[in-house]
Amino acid sequence: MCLATVYVEKDGQQEEVMRDVAWIRPQSGGLQLISFMGESRLFQAEVKSIDLVNGSIVLASMTTNSSQNGIQLEEESDGRNDPSYI
Numbered sequence: 001m002c003l004a005t006v007y008v009e010k011d012g013q014q015e016e017v018m019r020d021v022a023w024i025r026p027q028s029g030g031l032q033l034i035s036f037m038g039e040s041r042l043f044q045a046e047v048k049s050i051d052l053v054n055g056s057i058v059l060a061s062m063t064t065n066s067s068q069n070g071i072q073l074e075e076e077s078d079g080r081n082d083p084s085y086i
Contacts, residue, residue, distance in 0.1 A: 003019075003035075003055060004050075004055045004056060006018045007057070014058060017043075019035070020036045021033050021036075022034060022035060024057070029062070031045055031047070031059070044061065045061055048060040
């Protein structure tokens, strides 16, 4: 099984923000990350890099607004209420 750990890059440093990510879906203004267990988080970010060998994804902020991890966390849910949940 290929699950990823997602990091946010800020000031040249990478900070882990989510583990066991199974799906990434583009949303207006950002990316919805969904873990294998159904946790869903929406980030105002874009993908900077994906390392398939090591299972890591690095995100970069799309805005200059700074908040948690330099990326706006808009919502968090278990993902199962999403009609497109797999």
